[in-house]
Amino acid sequence: SAVISQKPSRDICQRGTSLTIQCQVDSQVTMMFWYRQQPGQSLTLIATANQGSEATYESGFVIDKFPISRPNLTFSTLTVSNMSPEDSSIYLCSVGQPANTEAFFGQGTRLTVV
Amino acid sequence: AQSVSQHNHHVILSEAASLELGCNYSYGGTVNLFWYVQYPGQHLQLLLKYFSGDPLVKGIKGFEAEFIKSKFSFNLRKPSVQWSDTAEYFCAVYGGSQGNLIFGKGTKLSVKP
Numbered sequence: 001s002a003v004i005s006q007k008p009s010r011d012i013c014q015r016g017t018s019l020t021i022q023c024q025v026d027s028q029v030t031m032m033f034w035y036r037q038q039p040g041q042s043l044t045l046i047a048t049a050n051q052g053s054e055a056t057y058e059s060g061f062v063i064d065k066f067p068i069s070r071p072n073l074t075f076s077t078l079t080v081s082n083m084s085p086e087d088s089s090i091y092l093c094s095v096g097q098p099a100n101t102e103a104f105f106g107q108g109t110r111l112t113v114v
Numbered sequence: 115a116q117s118v119s120q121h122n123h124h125v126i127l128s129e130a131a132s133l134e135l136g137c138n139y140s141y142g143g144t145v146n147l148f149w150y151v152q153y154p155g156q157h158l159q160l161l162l163k164y165f166s167g168d169p170l171v172k173g174i175k176g177f178e179a180e181f182i183k184s185k186f187s188f189n190l191r192k193p194s195v196q197w198s199d200t201a202e203y204f205c206a207v208y209g210g211s212q213g214n215l216i217f218g219k220g221t222k223l224s225v226k227p
Binding site: 004031040043044045056103105106 | 118148150156157158160163204206210211212213214215217218219220
């Protein structure tokens with residue numbers, strides 16, 4: 001299993017500013033995933049972060065808006081840049097197990113942009 | 115691309131009522147299916163999973179799910195719900211281009227004491 005610490009747990013931010021979300025895992029993992037859950041919607045993958053390489057973004061998400069760092073095998077950050085009210089969502093960090101046996105999640109960051 | 119549909123957005127039950135939450139995925143072949151639960155203020159937790167074998171899967175807290183391949187379904191059931199089951203329930207399947215999970219929209223369950 002994996003224990004994921006994600007912070008902050010919530011924040012209220014002004015439009016035009018940026019917020020960096022941190023994700024710390026208690027074990028080394030190859031792949032880390034960042035999801036977004038908009039109000040009333042499903043979890044949607046933003047990007048996959050691999051250590052030592054550029055993050056891979058899903059359609060509709062770009063690096064300029066959601067830059068990701070992955071400096072080592074236990075840590076990653078997601079930045080939400082130049083925020084607007086449409087960015088108000090829950091952002092979740094996740095790691096997977098080999099052979100896709102299970103995925104583990106952080107507690108999420110509830111972001112409100114005003 | 116793989117997709118997941120959950121039919122119920124919000125379900126309200128009284129304690130001791132039986133529960134069934136619907137989940138359908140979009141195409142067949144080998145699938146790894148999951149139900150996750152998110153209690154208020156907590157992180158997503160795995161309820162149960164199906165990879166192969168017995169299509170009736172038992173999970174934690176008395177939940178079970180049945181995989182019916184011909185119907186592309188993986189419905190979650192519990193014979194008698196408790197107030198503590200109040201939460202949001204997500205059906206998910208591995209099928210994303212990055213080896214990620216694809217989630218349904220979730221079903222919010224409210225259990226009245």
